[in-house]
Amino acid sequence: MSDLYARHRNVLPDWLALYYEEPLEITHGEGRHVWGADGTKYLDFFGGILTTMTAHALPEVTxxxxxxxxxxxxxxxxxxxxxxxxxxxxxxxxxxxxxxxxxxxxxxxxxxxxxxxxxxxxxxxxxxxxxxxxxxxxxxxxxxxxxxxxxxxxxxxxxxxxxxxxxxxxxxxxxxxxxxxxxxxxxxxxxxxxxxxxxxxxxxxxxxxxxxxxxxxxxxxxxxxxxxxxxxxxxxxxxxxxxxxxxxxxxxxxxxxxxxxxxxxxxxxxxxxxxxxxxxxxxxxxxxxxxxxxxxxxxxxxxxxxxxxxxxxxxxxxxHDLQGNARRVGGLLLERLRSVAAQDPGVREVRGRGLMIGVELTKPGTDRADPERASAVLEAARAGGLLIGKGGGHDTSALRIAPPLSLTVAEAEEGAAILESALRNTQ
CATH class of the missing domain: 3.40.640.10 (Type I PLP-dependent aspartate aminotransferase-like (Major domain))
Structure with a gap:
């Protein structure tokens, strides 16, 4: 357990949720990427819970x-x-x-x-x-x-x-x-x-x-x-x-x-x-x-x-018409993820519009949520260099994908490939 995590647990509420078995400290970001304290670079598909809307360290804003x-x-x-x-x-x-x-x-x-x-x-x-x-x-x-x-x-x-x-x-x-x-x-x-x-x-x-x-x-x-x-x-x-x-x-x-x-x-x-x-x-x-x-x-x-x-x-x-970019790049990403999901019996639905996409996971052959796999996919995506979120009203079994609206086509494809690998490795 890292020193910062131990300090976190000593002074902050138990109900203050953290992602990942080994919680991540993000030290800086640029564009659609962020870096952890150990220097690992991640493609950010969650934007601080849909908050980093345009880009990290956007020069005009800073x-x-x-x-x-x-x-x-x-x-x-x-x-x-x-x-x-x-x-x-x-x-x-x-x-x-x-x-x-x-x-x-x-x-x-x-x-x-x-x-x-x-x-x-x-x-x-x-x-x-x-x-x-x-x-x-x-x-x-x-x-x-x-x-x-x-x-x-x-x-x-x-x-x-x-x-x-x-x-x-x-x-x-x-x-x-x-x-x-x-x-x-x-x-x-x-x-x-x-x-x-x-x-x-x-x-x-x-x-x-x-x-x-x-x-x-x-x-x-x-x-x-x-x-x-x-x-x-x-x-x-x-x-x-x-x-x-x-x-x-x-x-x-x-x-x-x-x-x-x-x-x-x-x-x-x-x-x-x-x-x-x-x-x-x-x-x-x-x-x-x-x-x-x-x-x-x-x-x-x-x-x-x-x-x-x-x-x-x-x-x-x-x-910069980021709404238009969300429509174009989000549409491509949505279709790419749907093609991935078609090969995975544990994906119940890929839904969303623009750069607001949900991937709902269930136990294959049933309608029952699979929160354990959702957590496993989150971990596997991080290991592959991608940060995503999760949510859902049925035991938190939906993956949430919401990158900054300036996401490029190349970054969308990169993120989809990492997520495809994470899904495949957790079946």
């Missing part, structure tokens, strides 16, 4: 951070903050939300907390609809709306949470239906649920479930849900913490795959926008954002240093 640090690092929201206003203006314009207001936080968890505060206050209801297999953060209220048992350590909550079918296309009572019938069945389930409860504040949903293993419903489900919710004044919160900023390739926001009924009432974001800096936030219509009737500030949300990073990162993303 320069913006350095320049801002030389001026002022922090002042709080009690003072006018030019970088915060500029980033909010750009995000509001890109959001699709009419008359949008933006509030910055330090994480996706805090963003979802804020969205819940806004929705429950605006609607005068503490009932929230959430999706089965969902994940929305680690705070007390976020855990209370998380539909994934592996990440929900308590049933105590200030909210009444009711869970809706639909987030996992390939499992559950409606899995055998075609897409049209699946959506109709989920909508009918939602209508039935609403008939048995007091009016909820909101439905919160990830367009693609992240921790849940990159699962998603058929396109159009949330638009159909929105029609039902709108009849009753219930808000729709799109949790875009993992899907935002073009990662899915086809759309800038994940909700746009379900957009025929218009944008969500509230959008939450985090992770990729900061490229490693601690940025989260909430976008909402002015009437919702301004519904709070008491003062509030944020000490660290929107600090000048993180806003400078976000502005530079967003500019790079848009000017």
């Amino acid at each position: 320069k913006a951070v350095s320049d801002q640090a030389g001026r002022i690092v922090h002042s709080s929201t009690l003072y006018l903050n030019r970088p915060m206003v500029e980033l909010a203006e750009r995000i509001a314009q890109l959001s699709g939300v009419p008359d949008a207001r933006v509030f910055f936080t330090t994480s996706g968890t805090e963003a979802n907390d804020t969205a819940l505060l806004l929705a429950t206050t605006y609607r005068r209801s503490n009932t929230v609809l959430a999706m089965r297999n969902s994940y929305h953060g680690r705070s007390f209220s976020a855990v209370g709306i998380t539909g994934n048992r592996g990440w929900s350590p308590t049933s105590l909550s200030p909210l009444q949470t009711l869970y809706v079918h639909g987030g996992v296309r390939g499992r559950g009572p409606f899995a055998a239906l075609d897409d049209e019938a699946y959506i109709a069945a989920c909508v009918e389930d939602l209508r039935d649920l609403l008939g048995h409860t007091r009016p909820p504040a909101a439905l919160i949903a990830e367009p693609v479930q992240g921790v849940g293993g990159f699962t998603s419903p058929p396109d159009g489900l949330y638009a159909a849900f929105r029609d039902v919710l709108h009849e009753r004044g219930v808000l729709w919160i799109a949790d875009e913490v993992q899907t935002g900023w073009g990662r899915t390739g086809d759309h800038f926001w994940g909700w746009q795959a379900h957009g025929r009924s218009g944008p969500p009432d509230i959008v939450t974001f985090a992770k990729g926008i900061g490229n490693g800096s601690s940025i989260g936030g909430v976008i909402a219509r002015a009437e919702i954002m301004n519904c709070l009737d008491s003062n509030s500030i944020s000490t660290f949300g929107g600090t000048q240093l993180t806003m400078a990073a976000g502005l530079a990162n967003l500019t790079y993303l848009l000017e």
Whole structure:
């Protein structure tokens, strides 16, 4: 056991999860690669949990951070903050939300907390609809709306949470239906649920479930849900913490795959926008954002240093069409992995869009999850020089693949070859 690992265990919580039998210390990165403390170079297909969105050590971002640090690092929201206003203006314009207001936080968890505060206050209801297999953060209220048992350590909550079918296309009572019938069945389930409860504040949903293993419903489900919710004044919160900023390739926001009924009432974001800096936030219509009737500030949300990073990162993303790159390179990677999976009886499904790909593992010939093999593949991929993630609502048996959006075709092929070898060597 390394000295750093021993020190980690002595002072940090037991529930603070670490990957790998011999945990990895990452010391630096460049582009799509990172280096361990022993000098080993890895191709990074997880980006610090989908957070290093453009590239490691991106010069445009590091320069913006350095320049801002030389001026002022922090002042709080009690003072006018030019970088915060500029980033909010750009995000509001890109959001699709009419008359949008933006509030910055330090994480996706805090963003979802804020969205819940806004929705429950605006609607005068503490009932929230959430999706089965969902994940929305680690705070007390976020855990209370998380539909994934592996990440929900308590049933105590200030909210009444009711869970809706639909987030996992390939499992559950409606899995055998075609897409049209699946959506109709989920909508009918939602209508039935609403008939048995007091009016909820909101439905919160990830367009693609992240921790849940990159699962998603058929396109159009949330638009159909929105029609039902709108009849009753219930808000729709799109949790875009993992899907935002073009990662899915086809759309800038994940909700746009379900957009025929218009944008969500509230959008939450985090992770990729900061490229490693601690940025989260909430976008909402002015009437919702301004519904709070008491003062509030944020000490660290929107600090000048993180806003400078976000502005530079967003500019790079848009000017280099990384959404288009995610669509092109992600499409090639997805097809390559599907061809690999066709030769492996333990791969139940390869799913995803853009550079957000899940590989679900099950015990061959069954529908039972295979978390032991998922862990073994993670180890084998690392040994081959590739870092990936894992997740899933069925005993964590899905591999999660989410490289920086600047991934090249050659790097995609290299990573696929390493993963192919890891799968073959763990059968």
